[in-house]
Amino acid sequence: MKIFNLKQNSPYETLALENIIMNDESIQGDVLLIYQHTNAIVVGNNQNTHEEINRQYVIDNNIDLARRLSGGGAVYHDLGNVNFSFITDYNKKGGYERFLEPIIKFLRSLGLDAQFKGRNDLLVNGAKVSGNAQYLNKNRIVSHGTLLFDVDLTKLGNALNPSRIKYESKGIQSVRARVTNILDELKTKITVKEFIEKLINFFVKNNNAELVEVPIKKYQGKLNELKTKFSSEEWIFNKAANFNFSNGEKFAGGILKIKGNVEKGIIQKLVFEGDFLSKKDVKEIEPLFSNIKLREEDILNILNKINFEDYFGTIQKDEIIKLLLG
Numbered sequence: 001m002k003i004f005n006l007k008q009n010s011p012y013e014t015l016a017l018e019n020i021i022m023n024d025e026s027i028q029g030d031v032l033l034i035y036q037h038t039n040a041i042v043v044g045n046n047q048n049t050h051e052e053i054n055r056q057y058v059i060d061n062n063i064d065l066a067r068r069l070s071g072g073g074a075v076y077h078d079l080g081n082v083n084f085s086f087i088t089d090y091n092k093k094g095g096y097e098r099f100l101e102p103i104i105k106f107l108r109s110l111g112l113d114a115q116f117k118g119r120n121d122l123l124v125n126g127a128k129v130s131g132n133a134q135y136l137n138k139n140r141i142v143s144h145g146t147l148l149f150d151v152d153l154t155k156l157g158n159a160l161n162p163s164r165i166k167y168e169s170k171g172i173q174s175v176r177a178r179v180t181n182i183l184d185e186l187k188t189k190i191t192v193k194e195f196i197e198k199l200i201n202f203f204v205k206n207n208n209a210e211l212v213e214v215p216i217k218k219y220q221g222k223l224n225e226l227k228t229k230f231s232s233e234e235w236i237f238n239k240a241a242n243f244n245f246s247n248g249e250k251f252a253g254g255i256l257k258i259k260g261n262v263e264k265g266i267i268q269k270l271v272f273e274g275d276f277l278s279k280k281d282v283k284e285i286e287p288l289f290s291n292i293k294l295r296e297e298d299i300l301n302i303l304n305k306i307n308f309e310d311y312f313g314t315i316q317k318d319e320i321i322k323l324l325l326g
Contacts, residue, residue: 001209002027003200006035011042011066011077016226019069020219022087022140031087032203033144034196037077040064041159044072044133046282048257048273049237054161063159067236070144071282071313072120072133072254073275076159080150080181082196090141096120096132099143103130106202112185119254119314120145120277127180136279136310149192150183238283247323248274253314258323265294277313285311296321 004021008014014035021027041063043052049065052074058065063076077083086099097116104122107114112124122130122145132145156179183189190198203209216223229235248257254276261268270289272282285306292298303317312320 001030001032001203001207003032003034003203003209003211004214005196005200005211006033006214009036009038009079010227011037011040011064012227012231013223014083015066015068015230016223017214017219018085018087018142018144019226020222021214022137022142029088030207031085032209033083033085033087034199035083035085036079036081036192037064037083038079040066040077041074042066042068042077043074043236044275045069045135046071046273046278047074047275051273052161054159057158061155061159065236066230067238068133068135068144069281070133070135070142071276071278072131074160075131075146076151076156077146078152078155080148080152080183080192082147082149082192082199083144084147084199085142085144087140087142090136090139096134096143100130100132100145102203102207103145103147105206106199107182109202110198111187112182124180124182125185127178127185129180129182133277134279135281141279148179148181149195150181153179153181243269243271247326249319249323251276251315251319253277253312253316253319256312256315256319256323258320260289262294267292267294272312276315278311279313280307280310282311294324296325299324 006014006017008017018033021031039062041053041058043049045068049067100116100122104114104116107124114122114124117123120132121128129148130145132143134141134143200211204211243259243261245262246259248255255274256276257273258270259273260270267289270286272286288302299321300317303320308317
């Protein structure tokens with residue numbers, strides 16, 4: 001395993017480097033990226049950025065907005081948060097637990113009661129400290145997540161705008177389900193820098209890993225190109241549009257919203273939004289729904305042709321039908 005401890009604190013740079021390293025055919029086997037962001041919100045690829053943020057608070061506090069390539073929900077990052085990205089060859093077995101197993105072992109080595117729970121969460125002493133998401137490209141997969149070490153939880157709560165659907169489906173108390181900082185749970189206090197050092201040393205000792213330098217000069221051209229893409233308003237707000245149809249619900253597999261234009265029973269355009277855990281960009285398959293009849297057999301015909309789980313995670317086909325047809 002190769003470990004890259006990124007020095008860049010901009011989400012646009014780290015998103016770019018993650019994607020470049022994932023697609024670098026000269027880097028084989030397992031890779032672990034570790035990185036931090038100064039002051040940022042990173043939304044999931046299927047989310048509507050306008051609906052996920054407290055816009056005025058974001059402006060007033062100079063918070064960077066970014067959109068990642070994986071699904072899942074919006075997260076707030078500051079330098080009290082430690083991010084990790086595993087990059088490896090794709091294997092359908094294991095899911096999120098496979099990638100989080102060494103992280104759990106590391107946290108337990110610090111005396112913490114760490115465990116995997118739900119779709120993609122990691123708990124410490126019963127409180128959430130990590131959310132995770134994944135995306136695919138060819139035969140490589142990125143599985144990345146957060147570790148709340150010493151995050152400003154007040155700022156986290158003010159910056160994000162939880163979905164109304166979540167409130168209605170879970171109730172106020174559980175939407176505010178207890179999150180915690182790892183630092184608060186540690187008996188022996190350490191700095192975030194020391195935490196990162198311990199994390200790296202754990203992987204070196206237990207996972208046959210080596211810490212290596214990122215070949216920035218080699219990547220500079222592509223890095224500049226992707227930084228421009230990931231920081232553009234077109235990319236960050238790419239779901240904004242006017243539709244004459246909109247429906248959404250919280251399912252076991254996450255929030256799914258379907259928006260579109262339907263005229264005389266014919267679908268003109270459909271857009272899928274939410275925090276469902278897709279591995280591929282759902283925008284790839286949205287054009288397949290244009291100019292078809294709004295009826296179950298036509299919709300199912302398309303859903304059956306695609307690799308459904310890659311695009312919708314554990315959302316079910318009948319749940320999509322329910323939102324479209326009622």
